[in-house]
Amino acid sequence: MTTERRPANPVVGDVCAELFASLPRSDQRRKGELYVRGLLEAEGRKSVRNIAAHVGGRAAEQSLHHFVAASTWEWAPVRAALARYLEHTLRPRAWVVRPTVISKAGTESVGVAPRFVSGLGQVVNSQVALGAWAVGEEHGCPVNWRLALPGRWRESIRSRSPRIPESELAAHPLDCAVRVADQLQGWAGPPHRPVVLDLADADPVAVDRRLAGTPYICPVGEATRVRCADPALAGAYGRELTARRLLSTARTLCRPVTWPDPVTGRLRTTLVAGARVTLGEGTAPVLLLGEWTDPRERPRHYWISRLDRTPLPAQLRLARLTRTVDADFAGISLPVGLTDFSGRSYAGWHRHTTLASVAHAVRVLSGQAAGQRTACPA
Structure with a gap:
């Protein structure tokens, strides 16, 4: 009994030629493409044995194992090429x-x-x-x-x-x-x-210090201590409060935001409001955001951000890109x-993960990602 192979993905060759150009030897570039094809096409767990069985039989197993675990090629240039490729595609x-x-x-x-x-x-x-x-x-x-x-x-x-x-x-x-x-x-x-x-568990002061100069948004807990620096909240201005307590005074400012949820495949509408706060003595103000599903209740999620020129609805949509990552x-x-x-x-883990990231990119760029998402917890 024979197993019918699916047609080879025509995108693989083009993507691999672009991303593996930094590999110094032609046999390494060939093995890189073979490995990616195995990740895309082999059934079950993507062990070297299963990949080799799919793309070259038992004779390929030792060669591919060496290519991933003990070869000399560097993974950083491949990742850099992937970053540039995705920037344009x-x-x-x-x-x-x-x-x-x-x-x-x-x-x-x-x-x-x-x-x-x-x-x-x-x-x-x-x-x-x-x-x-x-x-x-x-x-x-x-x-x-x-x-x-x-x-x-x-x-x-x-x-x-x-x-x-x-x-x-x-x-x-x-x-x-x-x-x-x-x-x-x-x-x-x-x-x-x-x-x-x-x-979710990161210290917001450490996050703000480490990402100085970088526009970012990061979740915080409802018990995070902040000092209100927003004159629009006259009753709270200058006071130190928990994130939950402060945003409870701002919920009258809530506005609806509609965003696509890739996990459920549906549009969702939630409410967002924000307030300028400081995280400690001598720190520059950041924006504290809250998201509500019901304005009569407490916020369900909290973030701090340094996206000063970005409207609140756009900031919430950016924060919700984590749902795209969950789904994909x-x-x-x-x-x-x-x-x-x-x-x-250690090098083997990095090389395998790099090659699997390339395989992921092939799926996305070839349109094969459609319909492959599986449900995640809401």
């Missing part, structure tokens, strides 16, 4: 930086450690990867990645790969997030896109094997 509205928790059964995969995951409310044996995504009108694509590395992994990688810069081996998610965003912006060049930082991660990234790498190789 996807025309991103923003860079969305978000953490991805990758559960792992064992302890041997690079960067794995037991971590408390606030979104799940429990300790999970996992990797935490910070991804920077280029997000356009309908879809997003991951471009740049960092692993948040616990101490034992930093020491292990440093001893085995002393040429890796210390700045690459960050442990804290905020450090990783800032570095992937800065690097992506440098690759893509002007115009500078706003950064949508999806780090579930509908495109997971099927092309973004989280499927197993092994202790």
